[in-house]
Amino acid sequence: MIAKSENITPIALALCKKKVIFVSYIGMYCKFTISLLCLSMLWSCSEPLQLDYSDDAELLLECELSTSRRIEARLMSLGNFNDITSGEYIEDAIIDLGTNTDLALRFQYDSRNKVYFIPVESHMVNPAYIYTIKAYRFKNDPHALEAVTTIPSGHKIVVTSKPVVKDVLNAKSGTRKEINLKLALPDVEKKNGFFRLKAYRKLFEKQNVNGNIVYVHKGAVEPREFGGNDQEPLAFHLSAVDGDILFDVNRVDKRNFDLRFYTLGKVEEGDHFEAIYYVLEGLSEATYRYNVSKSKQINAEVFGNSDPVISYKNMINGYGFLGGSSAVRDSILFQ
Amino acid sequence: MDNIISLGEGEVLSLEDGDNWQKRIPRGTGKSYGAETTFNLTGKTINFEFNATYGNATRQFEDLNNGKPYLYKYDRTFMTNTALSLKLGGKSEMNVFFTYQKGSSTSIPTGGIFEREENGQKYLYPVFEGKNNFRFPDFIRLDAGFTFVGTNKIGAHKIFIGIYNILNRKNPVYLDISRNNFNLNVYEVSKVSIFPVLPSISYTLIIGK
Numbered sequence: 001m002i003a004k005s006e007n008i009t010p011i012a013l014a015l016c017k018k019k020v021i022f023v024s025y026i027g028m029y030c031k032f033t034i035s036l037l038c039l040s041m042l043w044s045c046s047e048p049l050q051l052d053y054s055d056d057a058e059l060l061l062e063c064e065l066s067t068s069r070r071i072e073a074r075l076m077s078l079g080n081f082n083d084i085t086s087g088e089y090i091e092d093a094i095i096d097l098g099t100n101t102d103l104a105l106r107f108q109y110d111s112r113n114k115v116y117f118i119p120v121e122s123h124m125v126n127p128a129y130i131y132t133i134k135a136y137r138f139k140n141d142p143h144a145l146e147a148v149t150t151i152p153s154g155h156k157i158v159v160t161s162k163p164v165v166k167d168v169l170n171a172k173s174g175t176r177k178e179i180n181l182k183l184a185l186p187d188v189e190k191k192n193g194f195f196r197l198k199a200y201r202k203l204f205e206k207q208n209v210n211g212n213i214v215y216v217h218k219g220a221v222e223p224r225e226f227g228g229n230d231q232e233p234l235a236f237h238l239s240a241v242d243g244d245i246l247f248d249v250n251r252v253d254k255r256n257f258d259l260r261f262y263t264l265g266k267v268e269e270g271d272h273f274e275a276i277y278y279v280l281e282g283l284s285e286a287t288y289r290y291n292v293s294k295s296k297q298i299n300a301e302v303f304g305n306s307d308p309v310i311s312y313k314n315m316i317n318g319y320g321f322l323g324g325s326s327a328v329r330d331s332i333l334f335q
Numbered sequence: 336m337d338n339i340i341s342l343g344e345g346e347v348l349s350l351e352d353g354d355n356w357q358k359r360i361p362r363g364t365g366k367s368y369g370a371e372t373t374f375n376l377t378g379k380t381i382n383f384e385f386n387a388t389y390g391n392a393t394r395q396f397e398d399l400n401n402g403k404p405y406l407y408k409y410d411r412t413f414m415t416n417t418a419l420s421l422k423l424g425g426k427s428e429m430n431v432f433f434t435y436q437k438g439s440s441t442s443i444p445t446g447g448i449f450e451r452e453e454n455g456q457k458y459l460y461p462v463f464e465g466k467n468n469f470r471f472p473d474f475i476r477l478d479a480g481f482t483f484v485g486t487n488k489i490g491a492h493k494i495f496i497g498i499y500n501i502l503n504r505k506n507p508v509y510l511d512i513s514r515n516n517f518n519l520n521v522y523e524v525s526k527v528s529i530f531p532v533l534p535s536i537s538y539t540l541i542i543g544k
Contacts, residue, residue: 045505045527045528045529045531046511046525046526046527046528047505047525047526048523048524048525049472049507049510049524049525049526058446060448076448076449078446078447078448078462079446079447079448079449079459079520080446082521082522083518083520083521085447085449085459085520086520087446087447087448087449087459088449089449230355230358231358232358233355233358233359234343234358234359234361234397234398248397251397289401289402293344293401296344296345296346297345297448297460297461298460299345299346300344300345300346300460301460306342306343306344306345306346306347307341307342307343307344307345308344308345308442308444308461308463308466309344309345309460309463310344310399310400310401310442310463310464310465310466311448311462311463311464312401313464319446319448319462
């Protein structure tokens with residue numbers, strides 16, 4: 001083996017020497033050409049791409065028909081791609097709301113809040129109707145915005161087992177109370193699985209009044225901090241718009257699913273009584289998807305380089321949505 | 336295809352999720368189908384090959400694109416490759432290659448929704464009408480070259496002189512969506528391409544027989 005290596009070494013050295021000689025003989029012109037060729041391989045080219053966008057401003061209409069709130073609609077023009085700030089509120093449009101019984105209501109404009117509205121005394125949203133909205137800027141407008149929705153029914157939450165309350169340590173806020181709830185929405189039909197949950201807190205103080213133990217409400221109402229669901233976290237979305245929880249109950253077991261909330265403070269000896277007050281709104285799919293996409297858009301601004309958020313729309317000839325919601329208020333009390 | 340994963344819209348994975356981070360990755364389904372065909376002609380002086388592919392690839396995620404199916408970003412729908420090799424005498428050969436591919440897809444915004452106004456500053460977010468709602472321009476490229484072959488005592492020598500992308504077509508590799516440097520309210524979409532018309536030369540030495 002050693003003898004073989006000794007034989008190879010002089011040949012290899014000779015080849016190396018030849019290479020060195022060859023390289024040194026390359027003229028300056030040749031070197032320049034090779035360098036230029038190498039550089040041209042790395043050359044990239046950037047040029048504007050012509051996109052065909054309509055010069056007419058597209059309109060966006062947002063309207064959520066709620067059984068518990070005044071009927072309101074927001075109409076604006078969309079910012080053009082070449083000047084996204086060009087979007088503005090449209091104040092001179094005509095917006096009509098119709099139902100399958102041909103009841104047509106015209107919105108009025110509230111210039112202070114820049115919203116269109118139907119006075120409460122005129123009409124309350126009725127889950128039995130199918131609603132149609134139409135917004136246009138002049139009579140026989142061929143580009144009138146139009147959408148249809150139904151109003152889902154409201155549901156009460158059923159607590160399936162006793163809530164578990166314990167102290168947990170959090171890096172940001174120190175020790176806090178964690179409340180684990182096991183809940184159910186058993187009567188929900190598959191097509192109506194979309195909900196918005198607003199949970200808040202009231203604390204009660206145990207007092208002895210003339211020998212009787214009573215619980216007296218103390219302090220201000222504060223929102224519950226949502227802790228999510230471990231089984232299917234993507235089924236629940238904490239809205240960046242208003243802190244509500246948007247969820248699709250069809251993605252979890254609707255007869256038994258977990259929800260976790262946090263509150264400030266520890267579990268204390270005198271803390272005998274607590275309540276989670278909630279407003280649960282059954283949402284139409286349009287309301288759910290529009291609000292989730294809007295919330296994700298706001299989050300995207302915070303996160304920066306994330307995948308783009310696709311805007312939801314069910315409006316014909318424009319953007320935005322017409323959706324419905326039905327609210328149910330109740331509380332979960334536990335000791 | 337089941338249990339396909341993708342990046343979530345408008346969010347990033349956080350270490351705060353702990354062991355639960357895997358459940359925060361959107362899961363969905365995909366469909367792909369297509370057909371391929373090849374035509375080959377071989378003669379004494381000519382070698383011709385043509386192949387064409389038609390395909391369609393879509394994805395559907397509950398958490399992406401509002402639950403609607405969308406085109407997969409590498410869906411090219413239609414592509415063809417044509418290669419011609421022509422012998423010009425005993426020691427030289429001409430090669431021509433042509434490819435046409437339908438552009439792949441990407442998402443681009445179509446406008447901005449006014450969200451709020453604070454201290455005279457407008458806050459907006461861009462509107463994306465659909466995931467992968469925009470097709471890149473078609474990818475077209477023509478290459479040609481000559482190969483000269485010779486032999487001597489050392490071995491076989493092969494010199495290739497060719498031109499890559501003769502049409503000098505600026506096929507975009509990716510789109511750059513950014514704000515104008517002078518007016519931040521204006522979005523600009525630029526297509527970025529590499530490898531314009533590119534002459535090439537290569538020498539191959541095969542030592543021995």
